[in-house]
Amino acid sequence: xxxxxxxxxxxxxxxxxxxxxxxxxxxxxxxxxxxxxxxxxxxxxxxxxxxxxxxxxxxxxxxxxxxxxxxxxxxxxxxxxxxxxxxxxxxxxxxxxxxxxxxxxxxxxxxxxxxxxxxxxxxxxxxxxxxxxxxxxxxxxxxxxxxxxxxxxxxxxxxxxxxxxxxxxxxxxxxxxxxxxxxxxxxxxxxxxxxxxxxxxxxxxxxxxxxxxxxxxxxxxxxxxxxxxxxxxxxxxxxxxxxxxxxxxxxxxxxxxxxxxxxxxxxxxxxxxxxxxxxxxxxxxxxxxxxxxxxxxxxxxxxxxxxxxxxxxxxxxxxxxxxxxxxxxxxxxxxxxxxxxxxxxxxxxxxxxxxxxxxxxxxxxxxxxxxxxxxxxxxxxxxxxxxxxxxx
Numbered sequence: 001x002x003x004x005x006x007x008x009x010x011x012x013x014x015x016x017x018x019x020x021x022x023x024x025x026x027x028x029x030x031x032x033x034x035x036x037x038x039x040x041x042x043x044x045x046x047x048x049x050x051x052x053x054x055x056x057x058x059x060x061x062x063x064x065x066x067x068x069x070x071x072x073x074x075x076x077x078x079x080x081x082x083x084x085x086x087x088x089x090x091x092x093x094x095x096x097x098x099x100x101x102x103x104x105x106x107x108x109x110x111x112x113x114x115x116x117x118x119x120x121x122x123x124x125x126x127x128x129x130x131x132x133x134x135x136x137x138x139x140x141x142x143x144x145x146x147x148x149x150x151x152x153x154x155x156x157x158x159x160x161x162x163x164x165x166x167x168x169x170x171x172x173x174x175x176x177x178x179x180x181x182x183x184x185x186x187x188x189x190x191x192x193x194x195x196x197x198x199x200x201x202x203x204x205x206x207x208x209x210x211x212x213x214x215x216x217x218x219x220x221x222x223x224x225x226x227x228x229x230x231x232x233x234x235x236x237x238x239x240x241x242x243x244x245x246x247x248x249x250x251x252x253x254x255x256x257x258x259x260x261x262x263x264x265x266x267x268x269x270x271x272x273x274x275x276x277x278x279x280x281x282x283x284x285x286x287x288x289x290x291x292x293x294x295x296x297x298x299x300x301x302x303x304x305x306x307x308x309x310x311x312x313x314x315x316x317x318x319x320x321x322x323x324x325x326x327x328x329x330x331x332x333x334x335x336x337x338x339x340x341x342x343x344x345x346x347x348x349x350x351x352x353x354x355x356x357x358x359x360x361x362x363x364x365x366x367x368x369x370x371x372x373x374x375x376x377x378x379x380x381x382x383x384x385x386x387x388x389x390x391x392x
Contacts, residue, residue, distance in 0.1 A: 006339040011040040015078060015085035015109075017071045017100050018092035020046030020056025025091045025114065029141070030060065032327030033089070036314075038335040043078055043085050045071045071100050079107035086338055087112055087137070093192040094200065098123040101138070105130045110137040110338055112331070115204050116367060117360030119194030124364040131357045137341060138357035139334045142208040144265060145355060146326035147283050148300045148309040153213045153269070153276055155306035156288070162271030168242065168250035170210045172202040173264035177256035180231040188233055196367050197234025199225060202265075203254040203370070204363040208355060209267055210242075210250065211362070213278075217245040220380045221252075223370035229257050240370060243380070283322055308353065330354045361385075 014033055019026015026046070033039040043066040046056035050069040057067025068074035078084040087110035090100050098118045101111050105127070117140055118124045131138040144150060157165065177188070177198075186192040187201060194200060211218065220243040225235040236257045242250030258264075265280035274290040289295035300309070301317025312329045315321050333354045362385050369383035 006336070006343045006345060008038065008335070008339055012038060012086040012335050012338060013042045013083065014039045015043035015045075015066075015074060015088040016041060017045050017074070017088060017090050018047070018096075019089070020044070021052055021059065023047075023091065028324065028327060029089050029091055029112075031324050033331045035324060035328035036332045036335075038332050042066060042083075043068065043074060045069065045074045072103055075103040075107055075109070079109060084109075086110060087334065090114060093186045094119050094194050095192050098127060101127055102130060105134050105136055105138070108134055108136060110334075111357075112139045112141060112334060113360065115140050115142060115208075115360060115363060116194070116196075116200045117357065117364050119200075121364055121368055124361040128357050128361050135341075137334065137337050138360075139330065139337075140355040140357065140360035140363070141327070141330060142205060142212070142355040142359065142363075143323065143327045143330065144205060144209055144280060145212045145353065146312060146329035147280070148312040148321065148326075149278055149283060149286050149298070150209070150213065150326075151312050151353065152298065152300075152306050152309035153267075153278055153286055154215070155308055156276060156286075157214055157269065157271075159306075161274055161288070161290075162269060162276065163273030165214050165216060165244075165246065165248050165269060165271045167248060167270045168210050168214055168216070168244070168267070169252075170206045170250070170267040171253040171264065172206045172255075172266075173253065173258045173261045174202065174256050175259050175261050177229060177232065177236050178259055180229060188231075190233055193234060195234070196225075196371055197227070197232070198236050198254050198256045199223075199238050199367050199370050202256065203238055203252065204367060205265060206252050206254055206267075207363060207366045208359060209265065210252070210269075211359075212353075212355075213267060214244075214248075214269055216248060217385065218250075218366065218383045219243050219245050221366070221369055221373060221383045222378050222380045223373040224378045225370060225374035228255075235374075238370060238374075240373075241380075242383075245384075283326075284320060358385075 045068040047053040090113040223240040237255040240252040268277045277287040284300040286298040373381045
């Protein structure tokens with residue numbers, strides 16, 4: 001949380017594009033936004049199908065005149081209202097993120113966007129520059145950075161508890177696409193998902209988690225992307241070797257065709273004096289191992305805590321805290337940042353931990369570096385933000 005906390009005088013007004021009936025991620029966004037009482041969902045263009053959009057708005061008690069049939073109408077009408085939305089959540093297929101975000105940025109409305117940010121590098125950079133010019137807040141929902149123990153891991157690394165970081169191993173392994181789902185899986189459609197599959201869908205989460213915890217800059221990568229399930233048009237499996245700015249080495253594995261794996265996001269970080277490990281399916285514990293000492297299990301809300309992990313904790317120790325709470329931490333921090341901006345305080349570069357539009361652009365750079373490497377016999381390629389321009 002930022003030190004420039006501004007006490008709220010009302011709930012912030014949230015709009016949503018996409019995420020209506022049959023959209024699983026929309027429910028997660030809604031529950032997370034409402035969990036801490038900082039937001040109210042008052043408007044939405046919840047489906048490209050006008051009838052489904054109308055029914056979805058009624059499901060969520062959105063007034064009929066604010067249940068829109070298109071995001072273009074929603075952006076124009078909400079910007080013109082005295083009680084218009086403070087931010088919009090975008091939870092639509094990848095190919096539409098850029099156009100939707102620009103429609104709201106151009107009207108001065110803050111953005112909360114699913115990853116990946118865009119399906120092209122040019123569009124990602126355009127959103128970075130448009131965000132800066134408009135002075136809006138743009139957050140990307142890399143949800144796992146909201147877990148208390150992920151923030152503790154970040155604090156431990158920053159405090160030097162592991163010494164100099166030497167290696168990073170991160171993986172995101174699931175069975176999500178073990179069966180071909182023709183006809184309704186837009187994530188297997190290059191026209192909707194873009195040129196990358198598992199790398200865009202889950203590899204970007206792994207990439208962000210490694211950067212968030214270690215603070216290291218990825219400089220080069222070597223990638224091998226594959227479509228292992230017959231009928232898949234995009235990658236469903238990827239392995240990568242990573243090189244970081246301080247000389248550390250890393251490994252990233254992501255796949256959606258591993259039977260028996262539900263949501264296996266895991267990371268191990270090793271330094272000169274210690275190592276740590278965290279797994280999303282066991283989110284309340286970190287395994288901390290120092291050189292020549294027995295490993296210890298650190299628990300959320302237990303005897304060891306750090307300022308950022310404490311700020312992200314909302315229930316007593318010993319009780320499980322998970323995905324929706326992590327998601328809610330992002331929404332609450334975004335609310336803090338918007339309130340600070342409205343009050344004329346410094347922006348989100350003064351202590352907020354939610355992922356930014358720049359983080360989203362770095363994720364897109366990571367995606368296309370992986371694609372370039374895989375198409376060139378897995379040669380190491382430049383993956384630095386500098387390859388995007390000096391301002392990243």
